[in-house]
Amino acid sequence: MTDDAPSFDAHRCENGHVTYPGHTRCPDCGAEQTETVDLSDRTGTVVTWTTSTATPPGVREPNHLAIVEFTVDGESVRALGQLTTADGVDIGDDVEPVYAAELREPGAGIREPDSQAWDGFRFEPA
Amino acid sequence: MASGEFEGQTGVPNALAHDLNALPAYTQRVDQTSASGGAGIYAAWQSVASGASDLTLLVGGEKMTHKTTGEATDVIASLTHPVEYKHGVTLPSFAGLTARKYLDEYDAPRESLGKVAVKNHRNGTDNPHAQFRKEVDLETVLESPVVADPLRLYDFCPITDGSAGLVFCPESVAQEYTDDYVVVSGVGGATDTHVVHEREDPTTMGGVVESSNVAYEMADRGPEDVDVAELHDMFTILEFLQSEDLGFFEKGEGWKAVEEGVTDRDGDLPINTSGGLKSKGHPLGASGVAQAYEIYQQLLGDAGARQVDATVGLACNVGGFGNCVTTTILEQP
Ligand SMILES: [Zn+2]
Numbered sequence: 001m002t003d004d005a006p007s008f009d010a011h012r013c014e015n016g017h018v019t020y021p022g023h024t025r026c027p028d029c030g031a032e033q034t035e036t037v038d039l040s041d042r043t044g045t046v047v048t049w050t051t052s053t054a055t056p057p058g059v060r061e062p063n064h065l066a067i068v069e070f071t072v073d074g075e076s077v078r079a080l081g082q083l084t085t086a087d088g089v090d091i092g093d094d095v096e097p098v099y100a101a102e103l104r105e106p107g108a109g110i111r112e113p114d115s116q117a118w119d120g121f122r123f124e125p126a
Numbered sequence: 127m128a129s130g131e132f133e134g135q136t137g138v139p140n141a142l143a144h145d146l147n148a149l150p151a152y153t154q155r156v157d158q159t160s161a162s163g164g165a166g167i168y169a170a171w172q173s174v175a176s177g178a179s180d181l182t183l184l185v186g187g188e189k190m191t192h193k194t195t196g197e198a199t200d201v202i203a204s205l206t207h208p209v210e211y212k213h214g215v216t217l218p219s220f221a222g223l224t225a226r227k228y229l230d231e232y233d234a235p236r237e238s239l240g241k242v243a244v245k246n247h248r249n250g251t252d253n254p255h256a257q258f259r260k261e262v263d264l265e266t267v268l269e270s271p272v273v274a275d276p277l278r279l280y281d282f283c284p285i286t287d288g289s290a291g292l293v294f295c296p297e298s299v300a301q302e303y304t305d306d307y308v309v310v311s312g313v314g315g316a317t318d319t320h321v322v323h324e325r326e327d328p329t330t331m332g333g334v335v336e337s338s339n340v341a342y343e344m345a346d347r348g349p350e351d352v353d354v355a356e357l358h359d360m361f362t363i364l365e366f367l368q369s370e371d372l373g374f375f376e377k378g379e380g381w382k383a384v385e386e387g388v389t390d391r392d393g394d395l396p397i398n399t400s401g402g403l404k405s406k407g408h409p410l411g412a413s414g415v416a417q418a419y420e421i422y423q424q425l426l427g428d429a430g431a432r433q434v435d436a437t438v439g440l441a442c443n444v445g446g447f448g449n450c451v452t453t454t455i456l457e458q459p
Pocket of ligand 1 (some may be wrong): 013014015016017026027028029030031
């Protein structure tokens, strides 16, 4: 990857707890989160997945989704994200993050487009 | 209620007080997404318990059916964290994710989820206030269109217009008006993570565990004392999670109770005698109030064909995907 490639930042406190997304205080210990860990080059494991066929305005249909678990220095951190495909995917499978510039159409749904980011990482079966 | 997104009308309590000739009574809205009704019970109970009020009217309501399913789903999904919302997550998709994990983890058959829908639809046929008064068979449930794999259409509650009301007062005041009342013996509320994927065990709803612990302690009761329960079956899988997290059954065993008929109307612990959200419908702000109303009717012997033998009842109202939960225990005086 190049230096300006988008990163998939999890956040870590001084006690080694890792969360995605970051929080003002570490949900485990209350300490400040002081560093980020890029998950974009790592392989995660599917905790569970679904295919949603009743999707809101501006969301692809069907929408394959998974909760994926990464292990960072022995600490577990999870992320929910779209799957590039649900073909052959099952619990326990390895997946890799793939960047997408727009995960759903900003402004098509109820949330104010400027209020949040719309890019992020999908998961591709490894 | 939701915060006005469905109709673009805010300040509704003010309008209601005016229409009911209740001026200058103080009003407030309680917003706790799908758990607004239960949160309203908590707030109404607090207003009386604190001595600030000796008569509090709680009204839960929502008007939703003028929106398309996609729009209504998005209004509800707007409670999610930005990192989940951007992926197009919906509450039904959280249910699909959780159901797959539950079935895999506890080796439960897909049919067991369908049996929740069959049971609650059957109960709903005897509820004059239910949105659906129609039985469904297991085959229909299992062959209905996929909404969030492995969950299908009949695993989900409908989109509903509806309302419900309860009056709260000290017991001494109630006795001035009527012999027909029930006592709130325990009430508790709790919050879980905003980001759903951050929960250590996706098949446990921490807010259900914590809120019920508070309510049980206040009532000096335990799960074994509950005779009838109304659970937040917005999705069939939630009835399993709550029946376990409330302590009725061991973790991973809730599905067996449904298979064995324990939670049927004539079982040891009838669950959702009203038909549940599944059949009664789920007008967000009204649901928690309507749950307590069903328990109220059961405790007073007013439930007609739905009547079970009960002196202690419990209602569990879930907001978000377990993000905020209230548990209320009601008893005969
Ligand atoms: Zn920490």
